[in-house]
Amino acid sequence: MVTGDQETRERVLNTAARLFAERGVERVTVRDICQQAHANVAAVNYHFGGKDGLYTAVMELAIGVMRSTTEAARDAGAGQSAEGRLRAYIATFVDRVTGSGRDTWIHHLLMRELADPTPALTLVVEQVLKPRMEYLCGTIAEIAGRLPDDAVVVRCALSVQSQFHALLWNQALPRIATGGDTTPASVAAIAEHITAFSLAGVRGFAQSR
């Protein structure tokens, strides 16, 4: 085969990640993947032990990137006030979800996993969602003057995080709301909106100590 510079395994893995995110695991055949990856049908079974193994490998790849997103969101606000950290956290996520970076497919995979859980959800929860919630709760707790495990704080964190997911309704959004474009300016406007909305929401639960 006239392979490129890339190893077959890597080509299959990357192609599968893209297709799984686009169409969902069930709507992608191993023949689709291998054809687009310029690989033989047997490659999936040889390198990943089967379609399920391939999906697991894709999810592990995705989890790695998601963890780095969490870190980036945390680093962006390092040394700032709680308000500043929340603002930086939101801006990082909006930026990555709307695809200014190049890893949009990952968020679609995550959305599918939440809507339609597979065994891989356990990994996602432990390595991605829990750390995010923990950081978010810490920041929000500081803003609200409450404890991080306060039920009010947890609910606020969910309210913040859930707003990101509306950004992924790619097909529906442009038809029900103005905008939906992802120019740097509008992305920044969305981030600013979620920040302001969430800050006001959280402060409404503020408790004087």
Add this chain to the structure above:
Amino acid sequence: MVTGDQETRERVLNTAARLFAERGVERVTVRDICQQAHANVAAVNYHFGGKDGLYTAVMELAIGVMRSTTEAARDAGAGQSAEGRLRAYIATFVDRVTGSGRDTWIHHLLMRELADPTPALTLVVEQVLKPRMEYLCGTIAEIAGRLPDDAVVVRCALSVQSQFHALLWNQALPRIATGGDTTPASVAAIAEHITAFSLAGVRGFAQSR
């Protein structure tokens, strides 16, 4: 056949609705549906013209219920202030999504349709999502002292609506957050949280006229 009181067509339709919502269309076979509905495999093709036709029929059924939910959410706040209307709207939705009523499956179908659009999305957008956004924007506009088509108002409406969807992360939620129970008390607490959070968020964008 020892059918019950229900006609075969109805049994197949209801069984399919439940299974499609639970597992997703791709992970449900016609044989699954017919077995659970105590019907012959050919029933799907005879009554609905095929699996696709069955899915369309299920979505039409779901859209009917969703429209009635929209009306119920609107009626619940009739004659009240804008704040009261928003509170009633949110309470109605939280109630239906968490399944105190019996139509939870519909929201799972909607979530799947947003994550993984099919041709049926067009119907959902026109007959369900647009009317909801319109009503929500009207209410929020009044609270914020802005016009209903103001971009700020539209974004606020999306922020409100998106919070409902976190309630549907059935598998993931109990593992990342405390609660997740659906006792009447906690459902009311969730509704109250989203209301307070959203009201504060919207008021932050209030414009003195």
Add this chain to the structure above:
DNA sequence: TGACGAGTCAAACGCTTGTTTAATACAGTC
């Protein structure tokens, strides 16, 4: 009574799916 349409049924039909096989090529090692 006999013809007719609607509904149901077991069985079979193609087709696609994920997976396996056996052959082949190739690089490194003794």
Add this chain to the structure above:
DNA sequence: GACTGTATTAAACAAGCGTTTGACTCGTCA
């Protein structure tokens, strides 16, 4: 140069899928 383990290939495999078929059972109506 024979041996070994890795990687790739075309072809075939068995199972499952949605769908179709033709016979059969009714209730209805002329």
